[in-house]
Amino acid sequence: MSHESTKATIEVIGLRxxxxxxxxxxxxxxxxxxxxxxxxVGPNGAGKSTTMRVILGLDTAEEGKALVGGVPYRTLRRPLRHxxxxxxxxxxxxxxxxxxHLLWLAHSQGLPARRVDEVIEQAGLGTAARRRAGGFSLGMRQRLGIAAALLGDPPVVMLDEPFNGLDPDGIVWMRGLLAELARQGRAVLVSSHLMSELEDTADHLVVIGHGRVIADTSVSQLLAEASGGRVTLRTSAPARAAQVLHGAGAITVATGPDTLTITGLPDAETVALLARNGVPFSQVSTHRATLExxxxxxxxxTVQYRGIPAPEATR
Amino acid sequence: MNPLGSTRLADTANGAWHVTFTHTLHAEWTKLRTAGDTGRLLLLTITLTVAVGCGTAKAVKCPDTGCGQDPVKLALTGITVGQAVIAVLAVLAISNEYGTGMIRTTLTAVPNRLTVLAAKATVLTTVVLASGTAAVLASLLAGRCVLPGNGFTAAHGYAPLTLADGPTLRAAAGSVLYLALIALLALGTATAVRDAASAIATVLGLLYLFPILTQVVNNPHWQHRLQQISPMTAGLAVQATVHLRERPIGPWAGLGVLATWAATALMTGSLLLHARDT
Incomplete structure (x- = not known):
């Protein structure tokens, strides 16, 4: 399945x-x-849910606009198909x-009941579909919510914290589903306040804080920037290593009894320099930042509600 | 049916409004049908209405000619109780959605909020008219069986209750319409205040406090005025079949007063629903 590219977009423009x-x-x-x-992604209170409600026309913005496939959501005739x-x-x-629950939604879009059974299957609800939704676990409710989102076979899918309440099986399933939806050519927007949930899922990231975007970048680029060319050194003579490295213009920080974090000198040169000066070392590695x-x-x-900061530990 | 995929991307804003409305009606009907408590509440309405009407007919005697009783109004007394259940049903039709947050799903599926409210009102009116008709007919039938035994006989100037009699037919049809208007009043109020408990309290207060207030007021002029604008007292004037001239308001004019209350509530609800963030 492929989707006409202009239809499969969400544009958020200067919302206030x-x-x-x-x-x-x-x-x-x-x-x-x-x-x-x-x-x-963004801390709680950063504006993720409000932005999503404005996109759906549930809340109105004082300024700016949100477009789905080039038009405001509220002008769509059968919006769940978009x-x-x-x-x-x-x-x-x-x-x-x-x-x-799915049946009334289907009726509201002029969709046949057959479509309801298809998404029940797709969301893995199976026999639970004929049970009262009030007795569902949060994980089951998430699956039902996914079924509702997929009902109209829309080119754009938008999910607010879909990993909440999922068990490990559910998380794996959700990741696979999101990847599959994107592979089919759909635009997929997934919010989370936990970056780790998106580490293996998202291709692109919009990071927000205090109601505005603070980074709009690909995951690989963000990781490269955050890693910042730091090198971790494990040595039995940290004081001597630091002395030698300072002489070459590098900055070192002791991050443990036998580890140093080095900035300003690439890993290959570090190895060469230490070997030339006879400094023993057991490990040199490029520090790789996690998405978190x-x-x-x-x-x-931008974090609004922060606890007491923990003492600076390893870096 | 629209095949998925081919026409999906092209149907932006090109369907007529009546298509949207038909789909929304269908959706709201499915919702009401599957809500779980709708059937029970409608059955309760009918049972209470008939039981109270029957009990009242049994309790009131007409020992002599000119006892002044209104047999039709007696048989239909149950409406004053049945209306409370109808009000609860109508309030829950929208307050349940606010209570659970499902209103967001509804307004995401149908972004035109007035379409949603119009569809809810239509579906609700339909089921209330149907169950109201059943309740009224059963009440009249019970009255027809019970009343002659209490002295409502031809000898005392009372013919058996029958819809062939003009005023009786008007009282019956008017009572059904009365229940539908109560449903709309409750729906409008609930749309405006959202919370179920507040909406039910507001509607029942409006219905039952007015008559109590009327009893408390000593000034006959104000008493008369209050009776004319009270949604329940004025609305139920449509049930009167005797001494029409002595009533504070005429049958249809009284129902018109209730219709004005219902229209005001719906209008207020519409405006707030349209303007508010959800």
Missing amino acids: KRFGPQPALDGMTFTVRPGRVTGF LGALLDASALQPSRTARH EAYLELTRD
């Missing part, structure tokens, strides 16, 4: 919105493109069965 004196969205701007999973969204998996009437570290670096100044 206040809740009281606090700006919730402060010039939010980004584009979600087809054929890849875009991670939408954008499938999962906002809050628990937003169900508990007395209705999962199948009936890169994210913490980016959002350091």
Whole structure:
């Protein structure tokens, strides 16, 4: 399946919105493109859910606009055929069965009941579909929410914290599903407040804080930047190693009794320099940042609700 | 049916509004049908209405000619109780969605909020008209069986209850319409205040406090005025079949007062629903 590229986009352009004196969205701007999973990351309260509600026309922005396939969501005739969204998996009437929940949604879009059975299968709900949704675990509700999002076979899929409440099996399933949706040419936007959830899932990242975008970049580029060319050295003579390295213009930080983190000197030159000066060492490795570290670096100044900082440990 | 894939991407804003409305109606009907408590509440409405009507007919005697009782109104007394269940049903039709957050899913599926409210109102009115008709007919039938035994006989100037009688037919049809208007009043109120408990309290307060207030007020002029604008007292004037001239308001004019209340509630609900973030 392929999707006409202009239809499979979300464009968010200069959104501004206040809740009281606090700006919730402060010039939010980004584009979600087809054929890849875009991670939408930021601390709690950064504006992820508000942005998604504005995209869906549930909330109005004071300034700016949000377009789905080039048009405002509220002008779409059968919107679930253009954008499938999962906002809050628990937003169900508990007395209705999962199948009936999907059935009224299908009817609202003029879709046949056959389509309901297809997405029940796709979401792995199976026999649970005829049970009351009120008795579902959060993981089951997430699956039901996914089924609802896929009902209209939309070119754009938008999921708010879809990993919440999933067991390990569910997480693997969700990752596979997101990759598959992107492979089919759909634009996929997935929010999370945990970068680690997106590490193996997202191709592209929109990192936000305080209602605006602070990084809009590919995952590989973000990792490269965050790693910053640091080298980790393990040696039985750290003091002597530091002395030699300083002489070559490198900066060292002791990060353990026998480890140094070096900046300003590539790993190959470090090895050559130490060998020439007879400094013993057991390991030289390029420091590779995790996505989590890169994210913490980016959002350091934007976290609204922070605990007491832990003492600076290893670096 | 639209085959998936081929026409999906092309159907932006080119369908007529009535197509959207038909789909929304279908969706709202499915919702109401599968809500779990709809059938039970409608059955409760019918049972309560008939039981209270029957009990009242049994309790009131007409020992002599000119006892002044209104047999049709007596048989239909149950409406004053059945309306409370209808109000609860109508409030839950939207407040349940606010309570669970499902309203967001609804407005995501149908972004035009007035379409959603219109569809809810249509579906609700339909089921209330159907169950209201059943309740009214059963009440009249019960009255027809019970009342003659209590002195409502031809000798005392009362013919058996029958829909062939003009005023009786008007009282019956009017009572069904009364229930539908109560449903719309409750739906509009619930759309405006969102929370189920507040909406039910507001509607029941509006219905039952007015008559109590009327009893408390001493000034006959104000008493008369209050009776004319009270949604329940004015609305139920449509049930009167005797002494019409002594009533504070005429049968259809009274139902018109209730319709005005319902329209005001729906209008307020629409405006708030349209303007609010969800």
